[in-house]
Each structure stands twice: as structure tokens, then as C-alpha cells.
Amino acid sequence: MHFHGYEWAGDGRLLAREAERRPVEGGGFRLSELPPMMTGWWLLRPALQIRGTWTEPEQATAWLAARYESHTPGGDPWCPTERRRRYAEERLGRGDDLVWSRWVSDSRWSGHYVVACPSRAWPGLRCPVGEVSRPSPVSERQNGREHGPRPR
Incomplete structure (x- = not known):
């Protein structure tokens, strides 16, 4: 397992553009920089949107804390x-995704995301940097299921 970091800050009113935030045909999802509606869906985006990749929860958490503090x-x-x-370190160690976000003014939103790869919630998604990612039997047992929901 490894972790990818993503971030988006901007006019929070843009978050209402849900077609860009869902992987539906014709919605502009792949090229949008708006955060997806589900954290695991970041893995469907181009690798250029990744802000960092780490193998240890502590590394990913350090990045998350630094980016959150900067905003x-x-x-x-x-x-x-x-x-x-x-x-965060505990949750990432279990293979969960993290979101640290907040309104930083009346209209400005700041969001920082760390996504576990492979995703336990979306086990059919491939790693955006080309690694074939499959959940380990340990993470499947911890999650209590073998298959999760799939994007439409």
C-alpha cells in the first residue's frame, strides 16, 4: 500500500458543479481540478494531479499537516x-483515506486529501501512476468485505 496526496483551494461555490466531481460520461470529471465527490475517485484522475506519493503513513501525514497549516x-x-x-497516522495505517478541509473565508474552500492506494472502498481502481493495485487480504479482512461499491 502507498498513499497519494491531492489538494484543491478555491472559490467554494464551484463545488456545486457536481458533474465535474462525479465520474459520469460527459461531465468533464477527468480534466476537472475540483475535488471528486468521493475520495477514492481521485485515483481516476490523471497522475499530474498528484501532489505527492508516500509509502509510510507518517510521511503522508507530515505532508497533510504542512499543507493544511499553509492554508x-x-x-x-x-x-x-x-x-x-x-x-491521521492511525487511519492511514488501516488503509483509510483522509480529508482535511475547511472554509478559510466566506467563499474560499481549502481541501487536502490523502488517498490510500489501492483503495479499500474502490478495489477495482488502478493506481494513477501505473502500478497495479489490489487490496491485500489483510486490508480486506479489516474492512469486513471483499468488494466495495464501484463508480458509475
């Missing part, structure tokens, strides 16, 4: 960054 100086008073980091 949210001082972090979130309700959940200090160090607490977030500990939680």
Missing part, C-alpha cells in the same frame, strides 16, 4: 494539529 495558519482551534496527526 490554515494556526490550525483549527477545535482540533489541534498534533491530535489530528496522531489520528
Whole structure:
């Protein structure tokens, strides 16, 4: 397993353009820079959208915390960054995806995403950098299922 990092910051009103955020034919999904509706769907996007790839949860979490802090100086008073980091490392170690996002002004949205690859929720998706990704039997047992939903 490895992890890919993605980010998007911009006018939050653009998030209403759902056709660009869902992998439906004719919706412009592949070329859109808007974040997908489901985190695993980032893996359907071109590799150029990847901001980093890591093999260890600690590496991915360090990137996530740095990017979040750059868009949210001082972090979130309700959940200090160090607490977030500990939680993130634990969740990534289990093969879960992470999203750290927030409104940074009345209309500006900042989102930072770390996606486990292979995806436990979307096991049929290939790695966007060309690796064939299959969930390990361990991650399937932890998830409690062998097959997840598939994108339409």
C-alpha cells in the first residue's frame, strides 16, 4: 500500500458543479481540478494531479499537516494539529483515506486529501501512476468485505 496526496483551494461555490466531481460520461470529471465527490475517485484522475506519493503513513501525514497549516495558519482551534496527526497516522495505517478541509473565508474552500492506494472502498481502481493495485487480504479482512461499491 502507498498513499497519494491531492489538494484543491478555491472559490467554494464551484463545488456545486457536481458533474465535474462525479465520474459520469460527459461531465468533464477527468480534466476537472475540483475535488471528486468521493475520495477514492481521485485515483481516476490523471497522475499530474498528484501532489505527492508516500509509502509510510507518517510521511503522508507530515505532508497533510504542512499543507493544511499553509492554508490554515494556526490550525483549527477545535482540533489541534498534533491530535489530528496522531489520528491521521492511525487511519492511514488501516488503509483509510483522509480529508482535511475547511472554509478559510466566506467563499474560499481549502481541501487536502490523502488517498490510500489501492483503495479499500474502490478495489477495482488502478493506481494513477501505473502500478497495479489490489487490496491485500489483510486490508480486506479489516474492512469486513471483499468488494466495495464501484463508480458509475
